[in-house]
Amino acid sequence: MAEPLLQVENLRTYFNTPRGTVRAVDGVTFSIDPGETLAIVGESGCGKSMTALSILQLVPEPAGYIESGRILFRGKDLLDLRWDDMKTVRGREIAMIFQEPMTSLNPVFTIGRQLVETLVAHDGEATTGWQRAEELLARVKIDDPRRVLHSYPHELSGGMRQRVMIAMALMNRPALLIADEPTTALDVTVQAEILSLMAELQREFGMAVLLISHDLGIVAEMADHVGVMYAGEIVEIAPAAQLYRSPKHPYTRCLFASLPSRQQRGKDLVTLEGVVPDPANWPPGCRFAARCPDRFAPCPSTHPVLAPVDGAQCARCLLYPAAFPPGVPVQSPEKETVR
Amino acid sequence: MSQAAPALLSVRDLKKYFPIRGGWFQPKKFKRAVDGVSFDIPQGKTLALVGESGSGKSTVGLMILDLLPPTSGDVLYGGRNVVGRRGSDWLAFRREMQVVFQDPYSSLNARMNVGEIVSEGMGIHGIGGTQAERLRLAGELLERVGLPAGAIDRYPHEFSGGQRQRIAIARALSVRPKFIVCDEPTSALDVSVQSQILNLLRKLQREEGLTYLFITHNLGVVEYLADEVCVMENGVIVERGSVETIFDHPQQEYTKRLLSSIPSLDPVHRKIRAAEAVGS
Numbered sequence A: 001m002a003e004p005l006l007q008v009e010n011l012r013t014y015f016n017t018p019r020g021t022v023r024a025v026d027g028v029t030f031s032i033d034p035g036e037t038l039a040i041v042g043e044s045g046c047g048k049s050m051t052a053l054s055i056l057q058l059v060p061e062p063a064g065y066i067e068s069g070r071i072l073f074r075g076k077d078l079l080d081l082r083w084d085d086m087k088t089v090r091g092r093e094i095a096m097i098f099q100e101p102m103t104s105l106n107p108v109f110t111i112g113r114q115l116v117e118t119l120v121a122h123d124g125e126a127t128t129g130w131q132r133a134e135e136l137l138a139r140v141k142i143d144d145p146r147r148v149l150h151s152y153p154h155e156l157s158g159g160m161r162q163r164v165m166i167a168m169a170l171m172n173r174p175a176l177l178i179a180d181e182p183t184t185a186l187d188v189t190v191q192a193e194i195l196s197l198m199a200e201l202q203r204e205f206g207m208a209v210l211l212i213s214h215d216l217g218i219v220a221e222m223a224d225h226v227g228v229m230y231a232g233e234i235v236e237i238a239p240a241a242q243l244y245r246s247p248k249h250p251y252t253r254c255l256f257a258s259l260p261s262r263q264q265r266g267k268d269l270v271t272l273e274g275v276v277p278d279p280a281n282w283p284p285g286c287r288f289a290a291r292c293p294d295r296f297a298p299c300p301s302t303h304p305v306l307a308p309v310d311g312a313q314c315a316r317c318l319l320y321p322a323a324f325p326p327g328v329p330v331q332s333p334e335k336e337t338v339r
Numbered sequence B: 001m002s003q004a005a006p007a008l009l010s011v012r013d014l015k016k017y018f019p020i021r022g023g024w025f026q027p028k029k030f031k032r033a034v035d036g037v038s039f040d041i042p043q044g045k046t047l048a049l050v051g052e053s054g055s056g057k058s059t060v061g062l063m064i065l066d067l068l069p070p071t072s073g074d075v076l077y078g079g080r081n082v083v084g085r086r087g088s089d090w091l092a093f094r095r096e097m098q099v100v101f102q103d104p105y106s107s108l109n110a111r112m113n114v115g116e117i118v119s120e121g122m123g124i125h126g127i128g129g130t131q132a133e134r135l136r137l138a139g140e141l142l143e144r145v146g147l148p149a150g151a152i153d154r155y156p157h158e159f160s161g162g163q164r165q166r167i168a169i170a171r172a173l174s175v176r177p178k179f180i181v182c183d184e185p186t187s188a189l190d191v192s193v194q195s196q197i198l199n200l201l202r203k204l205q206r207e208e209g210l211t212y213l214f215i216t217h218n219l220g221v222v223e224y225l226a227d228e229v230c231v232m233e234n235g236v237i238v239e240r241g242s243v244e245t246i247f248d249h250p251q252q253e254y255t256k257r258l259l260s261s262i263p264s265l266d267p268v269h270r271k272i273r274a275a276e277a278v279g280s
Helices: A048-055 A083-089 A111-120 A126-139 A145-149 A158-170 A188-205 A216-222 A240-245 A250-257 B057-064 B087-096 B114-124 B131-144 B149-153 B161-173 B191-208 B219-225 B243-248 B253-260
Strands: A006-017 A020-032 A037-041 A064-073 A094-097 A176-180 A208-213 A225-230 A233-239 A307-310 A313-315 B007-020 B029-042 B046-050 B072-077 B097-100 B179-183 B211-216 B228-233 B236-241
Touching: A006 A048, A020 A037, A020 A048, A020 A064, A020 A225, A020 A233, A037 A048, A037 A216, A048 A064, A048 A176, A048 A208, A094 A158, A111 A126, A111 A145, A111 A158, A126 A145, A126 A158, A158 A188, A188 A216, A188 B253, A208 A216, A216 A240, A225 A240, A225 A250, A233 A240, A233 A250, A250 B191, B007 B057, B007 B211, B029 B046, B029 B057, B029 B211, B029 B228, B029 B236, B046 B057, B046 B219, B057 B072, B057 B179, B057 B211, B087 B097, B097 B161, B114 B131, B114 B149, B114 B161, B131 B149, B131 B161, B161 B191, B191 B219, B211 B219, B219 B243, B228 B243, B228 B253, B236 B243, B236 B253
Parallel strands: A037 A208, A037 A225, A094 A176, A176 A208, B046 B211, B046 B228, B097 B179, B179 B211
Antiparallel strands: A006 A020, A006 A064, A225 A233, A233 A313, A307 A313, B007 B029, B007 B072, B228 B236
16 A cells, blocks of 8 residues: 555644634644545535645645644645745645636736746746747647737636646645635536546646545546535545435535436435535534534534545444544434434 | 417417628628527417527527517517517507516616616506506515515615616516517526525416426526427427426437436436445
8 A cells, every 4th residue: 555645634723813713724634645545525614625735735824724734745745844845845746737827817918938937936847848838838728828828817718727727736736735716716617628638637647636626526536535514624524426326414415415417307306405504613512513404412512533434435424333432322313313 | 389378479480590690701600599499388378499509599588579680580479470560569568568687786787776767667668547556566576576665765776686686587577468478587597596586476377377388408497497398409499298207218328318407416326427436
């Protein structure tokens, strides 16, 4: 078994706000093997983007800060690196692409200059840089790469800009690509092209991918492993096929059941009652308890741990005895609520 | 299609050309945003207009609501032409036809409280004799769309995206319309909130016999609630039919491409990413 490329252990990213300390990412643990795709899926405000930004230490300062945890990349903790050393990790070893390709490109420089800049920033040579930039634009299936090198971002469509962002991310052949909602701003046919391009390049470059998405369809297409986040925590993590075949956490089940489809025609869709709890004041027990269709006596007061429930599949839910924290007596729900 | 029921809304050869600026002595050029669109929506049914950005689907919605004058063509509501109406005649159509927009963050006036937002239309159309009566009706509407009783005195920024979309729906319902244009009403929302809004729209259709034009790019939503589907590309309807016809037997290349782009929701049988062994 190869050593994981990235191991995130008990990551906590907090924000100081007038309302108190917001615990946006609250004890997140996962690992990614070389060449593998891990998707983190969840609804807005669950902490998935902040988890991604924390890895590169790009959390908005001064309000946000990494409170504790370890981020081991090839075995060394990125949180111990000096700022300058972290700069060499960003872009060279871990690259990131964002949701909105218009705002992530600089409008006053040409595409070529921005691509080459990423190489020069990491001691590459500008002359070979232009050649590599052109090759990569061709590689991300841009017709006429030479013309695009001399274009400005506003001259390109959304799909073209996202291809440019991917090319830019690949300039230094990173070992890990973090993609935060990479296709959310795109039309569905363009999205399909970008996703298949990403998968193809990932194989070719042997890159690992951390995919952040709210879309269960995209995650199904791309991920080897899937982590589901809710209220700053991973509530379920499993190999993709296993998670989609039999989701174990009630929140994951609700997410699947709330998707509209032809099978649901004429029936009401499953909804979640209530709202996500206040991140400045997480409840003491299970954070999903107030909305959970399967809650029973200990849920509002006992905070479950993320525990294996079926082979490699882990869930943070007291329906499974393994999720009771050490020292808390295990209780079983009424028989009929167990599914 | 083969509906026997008379159409509540008919669109006939609707066109919208936007001039593109050229040189002074060059011939005038036009972007044909909508180029000859026709369809009928029977009373109480839902027609989905699907297509990608730039296909002209939202422009069709705006022309039906008379928020954008068509270059040519007719919009018939209950057999009468909506285009070019003025004064009280125009107002009468406005009362019958309402709209729910995509972004509940920008479609609600931030300086009005929820009671004012929901009762404003009633005042314009003379529903409820007094403002007190209108606010009472607004309170009832808010309850029907699932908002707490205290919502009426609060302002839009105090609500979540899903709650704001409920306010927008209550506002649309306040003048007791028969027809609602829903322009991407759930695309700014999380899936668990989207399902609440879709359930609400279906409930209102059942109870009030509402007719919907649903403009969306979300094909899952279309499969779930449309009675008829029109696929638009470059300003024209390239294919139309029932959900079964369009999704199971698409004829046009564009429709096929659109459908094959939808992710599969099954990691074992992927459509977009080439099939490989996945961990299990």
